[in-house]
Amino acid sequence: MRALGIDPGTATIGYGFVDELPDGSLQAVAYGVITTPSSSPMVERLMMIHEQLTELIARYEPERAAVEELFFARNVTTAITVAQGRGVILLTLAQAGLPVYEYKPNTIKQAVSGYGGAKKPQMQEMTRILLGLEKRPRPDDAADALAVAITDLHSMRYSGGIDLI
Known part of the structure; x- marks a missing residue:
């Protein structure tokens, strides 16, 4: 089973493709970021996101996708963007x-680290361990996207493929 995890945004969008192998272990297939220049008009940036994500989906052929839910407490302008x-x-x-x-951010943290209030370094280290990577995944947005994919695969395993979150 291959899952695509996404850390959404407009300037930087993290993506991570993760396979669950027959033995239940997880393997990172590909990860990185889609970036759009802040100097470009929003409509062009949104088109870039669509085109690049479409290309990634065609190349890596995931069977499911998971996206982090938005969580903004203060900055309305950032939330809208x-x-x-x-x-x-x-x-x-x-x-x-x-x-x-x-998935909500605290759900992702709980699924990957065992603690819903985990900080970024803890999350990156647990992502590294769960995927058997030599180094912590970088950049941060890509690491977050891998964590989203891990959460989705764990959720699917324990819910029998039905999203209960």
């Missing part, structure tokens, strides 16, 4: 025919 990117991401995933699951 990220929500625009997130909308394009969800549309792109739907157009690709992928089942899409969404």
Whole structure:
């Protein structure tokens, strides 16, 4: 089973493709970021996200996708901008025919580290361990996306493929 995890945004979008192997272990297939220049008009940036994500889906052929839910307490402008990117991401995933699951940040932290309040270094180290990587995944957005994919595969395993979150 191959899952695509996404850490949404507009300037930097993290992605991570993770396979669950027959023995239940997890393996990172590919991960990285999609970046868009802040100097470009928003409509062009959203189109870049759509086009690059479409190419990644075609190349790595995931069977499901998972996206981190938005969580912003203070900055409304940032929340709106990220929500625009997130909308394009969800549309792109739907157009690709992928089942899409969404997870709250504390759910991802709990699934990967065992603690819903885990800090970024803890998350990156647990992601490294769970995927058997030599180094912590970088950049941060890609590491976050891998954690989303791990959460989704764990959720699928324990819910029998039904998203209970």
